[in-house]
Amino acid sequence: FPEIVKSVATDGDGGPGTTQQLNFIEGGQLKFMKEVVDEVDEVKLIYGYTVFGGDTLVAGVEKISYRMTMEESAVGGGGTSCKRTTKFFTSEDGGIGEDEIKAAYEGMRQQFSAVFKGFESYLLAHPSS
Numbered sequence: 001f002p003e004i005v006k007s008v009a010t011d012g013d014g015g016p017g018t019t020q021q022l023n024f025i026e027g028g029q030l031k032f033m034k035e036v037v038d039e040v041d042e043v044k045l046i047y048g049y050t051v052f053g054g055d056t057l058v059a060g061v062e063k064i065s066y067r068m069t070m071e072e073s074a075v076g077g078g079g080t081s082c083k084r085t086t087k088f089f090t091s092e093d094g095g096i097g098e099d100e101i102k103a104a105y106e107g108m109r110q111q112f113s114a115v116f117k118g119f120e121s122y123l124l125a126h127p128s129s
Contacts, residue, residue: 004028015040021054031055038065045070058104060096063089 006025012018018037024030034053039046048067051057057064065087073081086108088101 012037039067058096058100060090060093060100061088061104062091064108065089 004024005022007023009021009023010018011020014037016037016039020035020037022033022035024032032054033051033056035049035051037047037049039048041047046067046069048065050063050065052063067085069083070080071083073079075081086105088105090096090101
């Protein structure tokens with residue numbers, strides 16, 4: 001997504017423990033995000049990671065963990081469905097309420113939807129990828 005991400009710095013081989021910093025394009029709302037890979041299971045099609053730094057985290061949230069599981073879709077004659085679990089870890093001093101977490105989650109849900117639509121468009125245009 002070159003229209004969003006300027007660069008990515010990676011430390012590791014892509015497996016658990018790998019850290020990445022995504023640097024976003026200048027002029028956007030966000031500058032960077034740091035994440036660590038928690039889980040990769042190529043057989044069960046599971047990918048888990050935790051966002052632990054950057055300006056993508058709202059005040060009062062220390063980190064956010066995501067776990068995505070891909071499954072063959074039973075709807076619509078094939079395809080793939082993605083189940084995503086999100087866990088928010090708040091700082092001990094609080095500073096954020098349930099309403100703020102729900103609002104942050106809704107914003108992230110919309111961003112994930114846009115990313116997956118981008119993936120879908122790419123894969124439909126390049127079916128041998």
